[in-house]
Amino acid sequence: MSALDPRDELAQRLGLSEVPPVRFASPDDLRRRLAEHDYLSSAAISSVTFLADRLAKPVLVEGPAGTGKTALAKAVAESLGARLIRLQCYEGLDESKALYEWNYRKQLLRIQAGRPEGSAEVWAELEEDIFSEEFLLARPLLEAITATDPVVLLIDEVDRVELETEALLLEILSEYQVSIPELGTLHARQIPMVFLTSNNTRELSEALKRRCLYLHVGYPDVDRERDIIMSRVPGIATALAEQIAHVVRTLRMMDLKKSPSVSETLDWARTLVILGREEIGEDVVAETLHILLKYQTDIEKATREIFGRVS
Amino acid sequence: MLDLLSSFIGELRTVGLPVSTSETVDAARALESIDVADQSLFRAALCATLVKSGDHMSAFDAAFDVFFATRWVHDDLSSRTGNDAATALETPSPDGASPSPQRSGREFAEQLLGALRDRNVRALRVGAAEAVARYAGIEPGRPVGGAYYLYRTIRQLELDEMERRLIELSLDGASDAMSERLARDDAHARIEEFTSLVETEIRERLVDDRGAAAMAQSVRETLPEDIDVMHANREEMAQLERTLRPLSRKLAVRLARRRRHRHRGPLDLRRTVHSSLSTGGVPIDVRFKPPRPAKPEIVVIADVSGSVASFARFTLHLVHAISSQFSQVRSFVFVDGLDEVTHLFAETDDPAEAVERISAEADVVAVDGHSDYGRALSTFVERHASELTRRTTVLILGDARNNYHPAQAHVLERVRAAVKAVYWLNPEPRSYWNSGDSILNLYAPHCDDVLECRTLRQLEAFVGGLN
Numbered sequence: 001m002s003a004l005d006p007r008d009e010l011a012q013r014l015g016l017s018e019v020p021p022v023r024f025a026s027p028d029d030l031r032r033r034l035a036e037h038d039y040l041s042s043a044a045i046s047s048v049t050f051l052a053d054r055l056a057k058p059v060l061v062e063g064p065a066g067t068g069k070t071a072l073a074k075a076v077a078e079s080l081g082a083r084l085i086r087l088q089c090y091e092g093l094d095e096s097k098a099l100y101e102w103n104y105r106k107q108l109l110r111i112q113a114g115r116p117e118g119s120a121e122v123w124a125e126l127e128e129d130i131f132s133e134e135f136l137l138a139r140p141l142l143e144a145i146t147a148t149d150p151v152v153l154l155i156d157e158v159d160r161v162e163l164e165t166e167a168l169l170l171e172i173l174s175e176y177q178v179s180i181p182e183l184g185t186l187h188a189r190q191i192p193m194v195f196l197t198s199n200n201t202r203e204l205s206e207a208l209k210r211r212c213l214y215l216h217v218g219y220p221d222v223d224r225e226r227d228i229i230m231s232r233v234p235g236i237a238t239a240l241a242e243q244i245a246h247v248v249r250t251l252r253m254m255d256l257k258k259s260p261s262v263s264e265t266l267d268w269a270r271t272l273v274i275l276g277r278e279e280i281g282e283d284v285v286a287e288t289l290h291i292l293l294k295y296q297t298d299i300e301k302a303t304r305e306i307f308g309r310v311s
Numbered sequence: 312m313l314d315l316l317s318s319f320i321g322e323l324r325t326v327g328l329p330v331s332t333s334e335t336v337d338a339a340r341a342l343e344s345i346d347v348a349d350q351s352l353f354r355a356a357l358c359a360t361l362v363k364s365g366d367h368m369s370a371f372d373a374a375f376d377v378f379f380a381t382r383w384v385h386d387d388l389s390s391r392t393g394n395d396a397a398t399a400l401e402t403p404s405p406d407g408a409s410p411s412p413q414r415s416g417r418e419f420a421e422q423l424l425g426a427l428r429d430r431n432v433r434a435l436r437v438g439a440a441e442a443v444a445r446y447a448g449i450e451p452g453r454p455v456g457g458a459y460y461l462y463r464t465i466r467q468l469e470l471d472e473m474e475r476r477l478i479e480l481s482l483d484g485a486s487d488a489m490s491e492r493l494a495r496d497d498a499h500a501r502i503e504e505f506t507s508l509v510e511t512e513i514r515e516r517l518v519d520d521r522g523a524a525a526m527a528q529s530v531r532e533t534l535p536e537d538i539d540v541m542h543a544n545r546e547e548m549a550q551l552e553r554t555l556r557p558l559s560r561k562l563a564v565r566l567a568r569r570r571r572h573r574h575r576g577p578l579d580l581r582r583t584v585h586s587s588l589s590t591g592g593v594p595i596d597v598r599f600k601p602p603r604p605a606k607p608e609i610v611v612i613a614d615v616s617g618s619v620a621s622f623a624r625f626t627l628h629l630v631h632a633i634s635s636q637f638s639q640v641r642s643f644v645f646v647d648g649l650d651e652v653t654h655l656f657a658e659t660d661d662p663a664e665a666v667e668r669i670s671a672e673a674d675v676v677a678v679d680g681h682s683d684y685g686r687a688l689s690t691f692v693e694r695h696a697s698e699l700t701r702r703t704t705v706l707i708l709g710d711a712r713n714n715y716h717p718a719q720a721h722v723l724e725r726v727r728a729a730v731k732a733v734y735w736l737n738p739e740p741r742s743y744w745n746s747g748d749s750i751l752n753l754y755a756p757h758c759d760d761v762l763e764c765r766t767l768r769q770l771e772a773f774v775g776g777l778n
Contacts, residue, residue, distance in 0.1 A: 047355030202561050213359035250496045282489045308488045
């Protein structure tokens with residue numbers, strides 16, 4: 001007996017009339033389309049994102065800050081022409097901010113507006129009425145589930161919520177549905193792509209990890225970093241981009257408090273272009289190191305190691 | 312295929328990766344729905360479904376290479392006969408790295424250098440294969456690990472010399488410190504890349520020779536959190552250092568959160584009465600004061616004699632990295648004399664640097680440089696007993712190998728009477744305790760707990776539970 005294709009099975013469970021076609025033909029197709037939107041993916045990134053679509057599973061993207069985790073979700077949304085629904089996580093995030101909330105003001109108005117002679121029959125009607133979708137305020141997760149247009153759901157920095165709050169996400173991640181006690185279960189009307197990002201400030205629960213494909217995004221290698229600089233910083237010379245990538249790699253090999261991220265590399269590249277530099281010399285690096293490194297101790301250490309002198 | 316997959320997962324579990332049943336099912340379904348002939352997709356499918364932590368990637372890679380890689384390479388070459396991969400092997404290509412056995416080692420080295428300079432991946436791969444054929448001297452059936460052959464190959468290739476020449480080539484006359492440093496790092500990265508190609512080549516040959524399961528056993532890597540601190544080699548040590556920083560950050564976050572959320576404080580009468588006014592004086596909403604975080608004071612007393620120094624370094628490092636979670640952390644180190652090193656941590660915000668300075672600056676030898684716990688503890692009590700309070704938690708780090716000096720356990724008893732708790736962390740396996748000159752059993756009655764603490768996992772669990 002052959003198991004059902006994951007997409008077929010999910011579509012059946014959600015009660016969709018037809019199985020939505022896969023969005024990308026192959027990892028290469030995905031990579032090409034992301035590149036059109038200035039996102040250069042590695043083999044791992046394009047393969048896992050492709051699999052997420054193919055298997056209809058969420059992706060948990062983990063890695064140091066500033067390596068393009070959020071940008072990946074944005075680029076995927078752009079390349080699909082889909083709306084990006086973003087849930088920014090923070091400590092203290094709760095159901096009413098993440099999932100849904102009853103619009104009690106509107107409910108009150110409704111109760112006051114239509115109160116004729118207070119009979120039991122009317123009350124039953126009223127109750128059914130005020131707990132309908134009309135009085136529901138959709139928060140990002142519910143919005144993604146109920147959307148009919150193409151959407152990409154991004155749950156950003158999921159490691160910031162408490163362990164208990166993670167449980168809110170589980171139903172959506174595995175079943176693509178939201179249960180509302182007064183209303184019943186709302187199923188997704190499509191199979192949305194879901195990205196979760198984490199800066200790894202704490203261990204996520206097994207339950208959450210189990211439901212996701214895992215993608216670790218590290219710092220890019222020299223070649224990819226150079227290409228990223230070239231695609232993101234218009235008008236930069238190849239030689240300069242190459243040099244920048246090399247300097248950044250050397251910095252990342254040092255034992256620093258905070259290694260320069262890709263976004264900081266891009267800031268640096270833009271600065272050098274604005275300064276009109278064609279190549280990097282010691283003086284430029286010394287003057288602009290603070291763009292790459294954000295701790296005084298790191299700057300001192302890097303200066304000492306690169307130039308062999310005290311700043 | 313399913314058999315291979317389940318033995319692969321068995322291997323991952325043996326290494327210590329937590330692969331659940333549902334993840335196994337996910338992996339199998341993922342393989343069903345993709346084109347398994349695409350190697351990188353195949354690898355990504357297994358990796359994304361089975362590995363859920365960045366720290367476990369290298370363990371996965373090692374196992375994957377043993378179980379699956381060879382099959383692909385061979386398929387790859389045979390299926391593409393006639394196109395570029397095959398020509399690179401058979402005819403001298405413009406890449407300049409054709410393997411003809413007649414060439415001298417010197418010629419081969421020159422061509423390899425050229426390939427390294429141009430970062431010609433295909434030529435490097437062919438070069439790696441030739442290097443292994445030339446120098447590794449693999450003997451079929453001989454049960455040694457890949458590391459032995461790797462060492463032989465690397466040594467005869469004189470990669471150090473090659474690295475030096477690469478630096479020269481890329482410097483091309485420039486002489487400022489920065490260019491030099493960049494060239495050095497670049498050359499190093501290229502050599503590393505090539506070394507890993509050689510490693511792959513050796514592994515593939517060994518797998519062909521001995522089979523995947525046997526090979527997996529010999530390349531098995533310990534996960535960073537399970538490395539035995541006392542017996543870590545240099546590479547494992549570096550890995551531990553890398554793991555330690557994110558780990559201490561995580562630990563700090565966890566401790567802080569727990570302090571904030573653990574329980575509510577005492578009843579807040581004023582606010583309860585105030586809020587009861589809106590319900591006609593009935594206290595429906597009971598208000599509580601926010602909990603007062605009880606931050607413990609920590610005193611670490613660490614044996615830094617040769618036998619346990621690396622363990623003490625790690626623990627000090629970790630405790631100080633999360634020192635914001637304690638109201639005070641004081642550190643003492645000893646061999647047979649005792650010295651306070653708290654100020655070293657205060658002077659720099661990099662615990663690693665402070666730990667480095669301890670070995671250089673702390674005055675820990677009073678007599679002959681052999682651990683003397685009795686003497687160290689009594690020195691501690693003489694000098695610092697008056698500073699201990701009921702909120703102090705004392706951690707003693709060491710193997711309690713006293714070199715047959717007097718134990719002076721009554722001193723520890725005095726310490727215990729003055730403080731909140733005394734914990735003893737021993738980096739030796741439990742079965743070694745109290746053998747030879749280890750006298751832990753004399754000190755144990757005066758400790759709240761005596762714990763075996765050989766890996767980061769154990770250390771993290773202990774520190775995470777401190778309060």
